[in-house]
Amino acid sequence: MRSDEVLIVIGAGHAGAELAVQAREAGWLGHIALVGDESALPYHRPPLSKAYLAGVTPLDTLALKARATYEKAGIELMLGRRVANVDRTAARVSFEDGQTMAYSRLAFATGGRPRPLPAAAAGADAADNFHYLRTLADVDRIRSRFVPGSRLAIVGGGYVGLEVAAVAVKQGLKVVVLEAASRVLARVTAPRVSSFYEQVHREAGVDVRTGVQVDGFELDRESRLVTRVHCSDGERVDCDLVIAGIGILPNTELAAASGLAVDDGILVDACSRTGDPSIVAAGDCTRYHSALYGRSIRLESVPNALEQSRCAAAALNGKERIHDSVPWFWSDQYDLKLKMVGLSQGHDRLLLRGSVEERSFSAFYLKGDRVLAVDTVNRVPEFMLAKRLVAERIVVDPDRLVDDAVPLKALLPAA
Ligand SMILES: Cc1cc2nc3c(=O)[nH]c(=O)nc-3n(C[C@H](O)[C@H](O)[C@H](O)COP(=O)(O)OP(=O)(O)OC[C@H]3O[C@@H](n4cnc5c(N)ncnc54)[C@H](O)[C@@H]3O)c2cc1C
Structure with a gap:
């Protein structure tokens, strides 16, 4: 690597911040510019619907890295700046203010944005009490309306919607969750787990x-x-505040306009490389072929953003680091620590271990005798073992798997 080279990272979220720092660690000698359109120092997004929304995590603990870390690594922070165009022929990016900057290497870490709710497009989305929840600025606006007794309508019973519901009801708001599917968390969990969460929320x-x-x-x-939400069954829900959480759209327009291949995500290989040898991409904005699942996937999780960024940082320095780690995710609601590993699509059996009534159980999604995915509820040590079961595609004995008296460790091959 040469010291006169310039790396520009577009997007200063989990992926961008990690990518910039890791690129330096992996040997990048030239200039690094980390460009983000939000003005805050890159921050942890998960607490926005959990501890930060609840007011138990202060703002100053949200930063992903201290400002000094970027300074020490010689990373120029260009915050509150939006890249408007990428000209791959000239190897130059333009900012919204018209300024341009040349690059030797470029990284897309543009993340995602809330999927707009079609029913809100007629004007509700411009109302002062209608919100999506993706950024710190969103939460700060929402928190100012979190008043005990207020009526909150949440559209979407996914992780974000349910996490917000848990915080809000604890703070004395009157909360309604409106979910279009026949159950909450339908995209990600089995009906048994959904019904458990519905029951917990209702209680x-x-x-x-x-x-x-x-x-x-x-x-x-x-x-x-x-003032009111209209539902297709004729129901009317009075409200003081609306939060819509119906998923995200990956921010791929910039990459697509520059001519990179995009298909619900910027297409990258397992080393986070795009089709252009001078450009990498990482995080929620990407799609890659997973050797573990034998298909292309786009993940929306912090662990994925971090791992893809490390692969991208290696690639920028001429090294090869392959992203083959198993996907995992977490969600905190009330006293429940849900940790999930793997992707359950294609499972033919669901086995439960532990006690749903006692709020301590794991749901194993099996295909044949192999575990594709596991949801653990309040079983953090079991989660670590479950990760190995999925990643190493270990054949399990179903009878022993459901027997809580048999330690899960006993199902793993001896080290
Ligand atoms: C409320 C909430 C709770 C979550 N909880 C969890 C959880 O519990 N566990 C978990 O694993 N994941 C969770 N996630 C998902 C997780 O936060 C994302 O997977 C992660 O943030 C992805 O990181 P990223 O860097 O790819 O994208 P982002 O965090 O979206 O960062 C991308 C950044 O790039 C900026 N950007 C985009 N385009 C441009 C441009 N042209 N110029 C400049 N800047 C640009 C964006 O504004 C953004 O700041 C949660 C997400 C939300 C919103």
């Missing part, structure tokens, strides 16, 4: 409604506030 006081399609909103033009 906590959340009004969970499934199979409900939101098809409009009533607005008070004077106050510019949404």
Whole structure:
């Protein structure tokens, strides 16, 4: 690597911050510019719907790395700046203010943005009390309306919606969750796990409604506030605050406009390389072929963003680091620590271990005698072993797997 080379990283989230620092660690000698359109120092996103929303994690603990870490690594932080165009022929990026900057290598770490709710497009999404939740700025606006007794309508019963519901109901808000599918967490868990979560939320006081399609909103033009949610079954839900959490769209437009291959994610190989030898990409904005699952996947998780960034940093320095780690994710709701490993699509059997009633169990998704994925609830030590079961494609004895008296460790081959 030459010291006169320039690496520009677009996007200063989990992936971008890690990529910049790791590129330096892996031997990049030239300039590194980390460009992000948010003004805050790159920060942890998961607490936004958990401890930060609840007010138990202060702002100053959210930073991914201290400012001094970037300074020490010689990384120029260009925050509050948005890249508007990438010209691959000229190897130059342009910012929204018209300024341009040449690069030798480029990294896309542009993440994702909330999927817009179609029913809100007629004007509700411009109301002062209608929110999506992706950024620190979003949460700060939401928190100012978190008043005990307020009526909160959450559209979408995925992780973010349910985490927000758990925080809100604990703070004394009256919470309704409106989920279009027949159960919450339908995209990611088995019906048994969904029904467990629905029950927990209902016991906590959340009004969970499934199979409900939101098809409009009533607005008070004077106050510019949404006052009611309209559901396709004729139900009307009065509200003081609406939060929509129906997934994300990957930010791929910039890459696509520059001519890179995109298909619901910037296409990268297992080393985070795009089709252009001078460009890598990492995080929520990418899609790659998983050798473990034999298909292309786009993941939305911190562990994936970090690992892909390390692979990208290696690639930028002419090294090869292959992303073959097994996907995992977590969600905190009430006193429940949900940790999931693997992807359950294609499973033919679900086995439970532990006790759902006692809120301590694991759900194993099997295909034949192999474990494709595991959801663990309040079983953190078991999660570590479950990770090995999935990653190493270990054949298990189902009878022993469901027997809580048999330590899970006993199902793993001796080291
Ligand atoms: C509320 C919430 C809770 C979550 N909880 C969990 C959890 O518990 N566990 C877990 O694993 N994951 C969780 N996630 C998902 C996790 O946060 C993401 O997978 C992770 O942030 C992905 O990192 P990223 O860097 O790829 O993208 P992002 O974090 O989205 O960062 C991308 C950055 O690039 C910026 N950007 C985009 N385009 C440009 C441009 N043209 N110019 C400049 N900047 C640009 C974006 O504004 C953003 O700041 C959660 C997400 C949210 C929103």
